[in-house]
Amino acid sequence: MTERHSRQSFLGADSERILRDAIVGIAGLGGGGSHIVQQLSHIGIGTLVPVDPDHVEDSNLNRLVGATDADVAAGTPKAVVAERVTKAINPKAQIIPVIGRWQEAHLELRRCTCVFGCVDSWTEREQLERFARRFLIPYIDIGMDVHAIEESEFSISGQIFLSMPGQPCLRCAGILTDDLLAEEAQRYGAAGGKPQVIWPNGLLASAAIGLFMQLVTPWHPHHRNFAYLEYDGDNQSLQQSPLTELIRRKPCEHFAADELGEPLFEDIAPAG
């Protein structure tokens, strides 16, 4: 164990090597994803694949960790900001920044130990989970929302979901529904400029990192194969969803066991 990670040695004698060997994908580098990148860099992840097609804009600076005023003027890609943040913390880390949609990075992402989904749109999340299931990759989804209760009263909520192959999925939990997808499609697939603020982003990202650490290091004796945490931004509380036990008992019917691996392979494999 190096001096750098001596304060996290309780994670297990092998934890430093495990984290150095890990390849972690981050789809979406806004408020949530930028926190994830920062924490993964401190933790000592060996390879990061930060993916986002967008460039830094003025409206991002209320929450985008690592982005500066100069990035707004220069139009720096968010993936380049992520690369800079990681390199400044851990120059030994390998970074594969992708300035593009995550679908363009599918070859890099399918090598990942885990993929974090920090995207706004429901369609993207649906596709990301499907992709992760196909390649048997743990997928951790985070999302926050601001709801108007009355004209000048707003409520913040959010959730973190750990989706593992063979386990309950975003649809099982009711986080993703056909209604949400249809409603989004009517708005031409755009999630729009949803309200986003830094403190729920950071809280959700931190808890997502906690789930990841439980998954990959020997630290935690109870390896979770599924988690659904709900954030109540009015009471500042984060807790296991009351639906957890109910969902756990019901087998997922949304992903077929034979929908695995390279989809084109079936077309090129010899018949019989």
Ligand SMILES: [Zn+2]
């Ligand atoms: Zn399901």
